[in-house]
Amino acid sequence: MFKLVKRFLGELVLFVKGINRAILEDSVSALELEYSELEAAFMTIVLGPLVGVKTVSPILSLELLSTLKDEVKFLESRALKGKDLLGDLMSSLGGEW
Amino acid sequence: MSSLAGLLSPLEGRPHVIIVLGKGGVGKTSTSILIASELKTQGKTLLVSFDQAKHILRYLNLRRSMEIVEIDDNLSACQLDIEASARELTSRYSDLVAELFPSLTVLNLEDVTKVLKYAPGVEEEVFLRWLADIYENREYSYVVIDTPPTGISLRTLVLPRLYLIWLDKLINIRERIVSLRYVISKTLGREVKVSDPALNKLYELKEVYSKVKDALSSASRTSYVIVTNPEPLPMFELREILNFLDSELMMKPKLLVMNKVLPRDVATKLGTYDEQARAIEEFKSIQYRSVMIPYANNPSSRLEDIVKLREFIVVVRG
Ligand SMILES: Nc1ncnc2c1ncn2[C@@H]1O[C@H](COP(=O)(O)OP(=O)(O)OP(=O)(O)O)[C@@H](O)[C@H]1O
Ligand SMILES: [Mg+2]
Numbered sequence A: 001m002f003k004l005v006k007r008f009l010g011e012l013v014l015f016v017k018g019i020n021r022a023i024l025e026d027s028v029s030a031l032e033l034e035y036s037e038l039e040a041a042f043m044t045i046v047l048g049p050l051v052g053v054k055t056v057s058p059i060l061s062l063e064l065l066s067t068l069k070d071e072v073k074f075l076e077s078r079a080l081k082g083k084d085l086l087g088d089l090m091s092s093l094g095g096e097w
Numbered sequence B: 001m002s003s004l005a006g007l008l009s010p011l012e013g014r015p016h017v018i019i020v021l022g023k024g025g026v027g028k029t030s031t032s033i034l035i036a037s038e039l040k041t042q043g044k045t046l047l048v049s050f051d052q053a054k055h056i057l058r059y060l061n062l063r064r065s066m067e068i069v070e071i072d073d074n075l076s077a078c079q080l081d082i083e084a085s086a087r088e089l090t091s092r093y094s095d096l097v098a099e100l101f102p103s104l105t106v107l108n109l110e111d112v113t114k115v116l117k118y119a120p121g122v123e124e125e126v127f128l129r130w131l132a133d134i135y136e137n138r139e140y141s142y143v144v145i146d147t148p149p150t151g152i153s154l155r156t157l158v159l160p161r162l163y164l165i166w167l168d169k170l171i172n173i174r175e176r177i178v179s180l181r182y183v184i185s186k187t188l189g190r191e192v193k194v195s196d197p198a199l200n201k202l203y204e205l206k207e208v209y210s211k212v213k214d215a216l217s218s219a220s221r222t223s224y225v226i227v228t229n230p231e232p233l234p235m236f237e238l239r240e241i242l243n244f245l246d247s248e249l250m251m252k253p254k255l256l257v258m259n260k261v262l263p264r265d266v267a268t269k270l271g272t273y274d275e276q277a278r279a280i281e282e283f284k285s286i287q288y289r290s291v292m293i294p295y296a297n298n299p300s301s302r303l304e305d306i307v308k309l310r311e312f313i314v315v316v317r318g
Helices: A002-051 A058-065 A069-078 A085-093 B004-008 B028-039 B055-059 B082-092 B094-100 B102-106 B109-116 B122-136 B150-187 B197-216 B232-249 B264-270 B273-285 B303-312
Strands: B016-022 B045-049 B069-072 B075-079 B142-146 B222-228 B255-261 B290-294 B314-317
Touching (some): A058 B094, A058 B197, A069 B094, B016 B150, B028 B045, B028 B075, B028 B303, B045 B055, B150 B232
Parallel strands (some): B016 B222
Antiparallel strands (some): B069 B075, B290 B314
């Protein structure tokens, strides 16, 4: 009897832990989604002037880009390697918005 | 002999910046020189010209652009070349572009930076950067600015406000990005980097542009002078500039200058008398301090000639 209860409790603990883990991963992936959407919005504004979308000036854009090297490199690795590199980059920003 | 400096006073702040606006050819450079040569008797004065024709080089015997030259004890002058600055600025970034977009080097990086120089907003950005520097320069009591063509000048003067709108947006998004990144890393037990160079850069830019924006709309830092001629197009541009100052910067001009007023008999002979009379009538009706400068027979091409114009200044409204 005692064994049974212990096993049950043990399973319950695992179950709760699993739920927590699942909730955690769920919420993180929700956050990650928001994160990547924001990143896309941000890069669109910053890269905009280089592809003719008037936001900040091209110079300001480049100045900001110099602080965003890693992010741009990451984006570029995702982008198609066509002739219109900036264009591909912009289209790779995509997003659900 | 009347004193332009007197009409411009009070000139507070260090430096106090006098921005001379007006249509091409009306006499912005001459007026700027007149004003600067008066102000130098009151304090250290810098005359900065963005004049694309670079007349000032000839007027003041400056050898080349981009360097500050001492004309005399209290007067220095500098010809700034917007195009050269734009070229310099864009080429400074060509290495960055090459690093960020390596595939562009295979294509034609040269072209990208070459085109960038002509991209909309670059000249204004260059002008604005110079302005930001000028307002920070405490070495001079007065800085007189002989502006580039009206279009560029007006776009530049609203640029800080425009940028601040975008910068605020970017800062909002970036702050959210940084905090999300923090939460995600923390939750997943990863190492967290708190400072973000992009966000710091955004804060820094916001500060720079806020300062210029405030200075441009502050009567204690900036005086606007508008130069016109008694002709329809310069008068049209005068009205445009007045409108602009009022609606975009909430500023009034300190002084209006009607330059190149022809003597009655000459205007009559040229058949422009009526046109000139209409322009003068309108000019006199505008409720700001104003002066008229007659057309001088010997075209002023040297500092001494220009300074002589002062003797003929007539105060319309003091
Ligand atoms: N009062 C005047 N009488 C006669 N000529 C004048 C007078 N004022 C200016 N000029 C002449 O008009 C021309 C244009 O003057 P100035 O260079 O000062 O104008 P500007 O508005 O700076 O022109 P730009 O738009 O080309 O820079 C010059 O040749 C100058 O000598
Ligand atoms: Mg000029």
